Amino acid sequence: MYEKILLAVDGSENSIRATEEVIKICQASTHPVQLEVTHVIQDVSNSEIVLQQVKPDNINRDGELRIQPNEAELQNANIPYTRTIERGDAGKTIANKANNDSFDLVVIGTRGLNGFQKLVVGSVSTEVIKRANCPVLVVK
Numbered sequence: 001m002y003e004k005i006l007l008a009v010d011g012s013e014n015s016i017r018a019t020e021e022v023i024k025i026c027q028a029s030t031h032p033v034q035l036e037v038t039h040v041i042q043d044v045s046n047s048e049i050v051l052q053q054v055k056p057d058n059i060n061r062d063g064e065l066r067i068q069p070n071e072a073e074l075q076n077a078n079i080p081y082t083r084t085i086e087r088g089d090a091g092k093t094i095a096n097k098a099n100n101d102s103f104d105l106v107v108i109g110t111r112g113l114n115g116f117q118k119l120v121v122g123s124v125s126t127e128v129i130k131r132a133n134c135p136v137l138v139v140k
Helices: 013-028 046-052 056-076 090-100 115-121 124-131
Strands: 004-008 034-041 082-087 105-109 136-139
Touching (some): 004 013, 013 056, 013 105, 013 136, 090 124, 105 124
Parallel strands (some): 004 105, 105 136
């Protein structure tokens, strides 16, 4: 079974579904699971901050808000966890964290992009699958 799981969340419905799958895994485990919940804040360039009047404090607050529904699910199920909020390219950052911190499993929701959307904006879950050295469970 998995001893160390990384749950990557973004505030979406599929992210909540991914959290529900992690709860099932943790509850089925015969030993304690070390669970880390992470959210990656996409880097915002200086020009975006000026043009869109994005305030860095608002970006951090948004990250905190996006992770709260997932935390509530875990707390309701009495699943212990730690949490981190990272900055950078989401797919690369999640995969690097999984590899550098020796996670046994990454669980991530998918946004359900169509083929054209994936071509234009890419897919975080696809990037994690390509880069992570451990199994990746993608929840739709």
